[in-house]
Amino acid sequence: MSMDMTFLGTGSAYPSPHRGASALVLRTDGECWLFDCGEGTQTQLMKSQLRAGRITKIFISHLHGDHLFGLPGLLCTVSLNSNADPQQNLNCVELYGPRGLRKFLRVTLGLSGSQLLFPYAVHELEPTTDQCPEEGQLSQELTADSGPLHPQEQPGRTIPLDVISDSYLLLEDKKFIVKAFRLFHRIPSFGFCIQEHDRPGRLKTELLKELGLKPGPQYGRLKAGESIVLENGRLVLPSEVLEETIPGRKVCILGDCTSVLGKEPLRMCSGADVLVHEATLGNEHRERAMEHGHSTPAMAAAVARACCARRLVLYHFSQRYKPNSLQKDGEEDVSELKRQAEEELQDGRVEVILAEDFMTVPIPLRRQKS
């Protein structure tokens, strides 16, 4: 199964002509999951190779405008274009985000008279008070989603923090388990851990033939992890006849933050194939970054190290950092942010990547031990 990640916006605070506001798409087998949706995301999508109609799930890390304000327009445009795309998914679009997201959509879609051709459901994460300074907490009055549902809205879950695992279980299906965890920012912010399930290795068909087994239902049972007994009484264990298990990939995408809350989330992200972390300002602006609830490359690198990530992708850059191709003499060099993260990761076992708008990062299966 192919898997990759495309950045639609890598700028912080607001969209600019050279860096869109936060949005990235994780793609597996043609299904697209959108993470954050700053203003202009629908236009960035149109410029990319991706198809808006393939978006089945949307995750919003936090409610700051540069991660959210593109959402109502994106849903409307996905709906408008759904006639044009016969492969359009008209199933329920599932949205996950902080408390308040449900009301945001209900009010913006409602007041604009927007009718969607598909249903949607908003599953809200209950933040805790230690995720932000007091002034960043939203009153119950502001987030209360009283009143009737939007005509296309289906009831969503309200997901509290699971205190034992220090995380939120968002979804689990045949392929993935997705959890969220808490970050510290100016307002409650979340990170997402997308864990692909391990899959059994291939059947050793030569060996099965030697044992006298022919392709059929027994192959399926072995692959599903069941033992079987041959006619001659021989017990066949799955471990005997299966190649090594194919480990599931792990992708961790963190919203704006100065830090991850708790130790459990770092364990959850342990060994991530890709860790996506913001780096709004360079190390020399550490104080200013933290004042605004943000991170520097060194701070991002420390998180990557703490969870032994294989690759660290930096994004959410201050608009002062133009892409290298547009950078003029005397302007800040975004490559410096990469150097700063690498310096922190000295040993060089973690690959550092600077995200740019429209960059696609492949997430291949791990090479198996030989």
Place this chain on the structure above:
Amino acid sequence: MSMDMTFLGTGSAYPSPHRGASALVLRTDGECWLFDCGEGTQTQLMKSQLRAGRITKIFISHLHGDHLFGLPGLLCTVSLNSNADPQQNLNCVELYGPRGLRKFLRVTLGLSGSQLLFPYAVHELEPTTDQCPEEGQLSQELTADSGPLHPQEQPGRTIPLDVISDSYLLLEDKKFIVKAFRLFHRIPSFGFCIQEHDRPGRLKTELLKELGLKPGPQYGRLKAGESIVLENGRLVLPSEVLEETIPGRKVCILGDCTSVLGKEPLRMCSGADVLVHEATLGNEHRERAMEHGHSTPAMAAAVARACCARRLVLYHFSQRYKPNSLQKDGEEDVSELKRQAEEELQDGRVEVILAEDFMTVPIPLRRQKS
């Protein structure tokens, strides 16, 4: 006083890479008034020569997303950049739009934790039930702006229709009087008539000298329309010593519509220097256009003729009409829309202009009769 109008988005339904969503700026003496604010308007502003910090008033024709969804982001970015621009206007930004706009901003700015560096006030126009089909009317429940004001929100007026003039008086100051009027669309939509006051002509200084009057307070009184009596008893009338009155300019900007409601608004727009009217689809799609609450070039031209406009600017084109510079073989030709409007206006006394993103239309003073 210079006056011009810059189109920031000329596409309908959604912003695309070749046409932004609806937004235009009317500029007089460095002050900018924004009409509609589709998603991406802030980025279009950045690409233009205009400065977001100069926006003092915002008019929203109707609450469809392609005219509205850029508004919260625009306000946030104007605020963010206001430190950088010492000439930034930190006075109250006045917003005018249909009932529901106040709640839209209160909820979007509130949930996103957006703090502005300037106050704002939303003045809501009360629509009437004949402005749209029944399904386009918003329930009181949806528009109710209960709850506390946003920290930077100042109380705004609620403006009912003035039945006598069939219009809404939005503002009147030393330079302008601005009124709104009702349009028929899928949801309540409005047009805006911006009327510059007439100004007295120049003083005939040669004549004043002959009469023995020297520059001083008496000049001001004559210019203000007062008569004065000379020492020798001679009465001097302003009309004797003033050149012809400089007629104020009139700019009419209509939101999405199939028609103007009532006859009074056409009289109000009579002789408009510029009439800005949507033309979403070509004449050959008249039925489809009307079904969606929109106009064709012929319909726009009929309005321009009915109010004897001097210039008709068409905008809000279906995204199928690319700008001529990007049009490929076999694609619809936007110039055809101009031809269709001109055909309807046969006599050729009305100049037809096709708006394009970033086009600036000057609005000069009328040449005086000689």
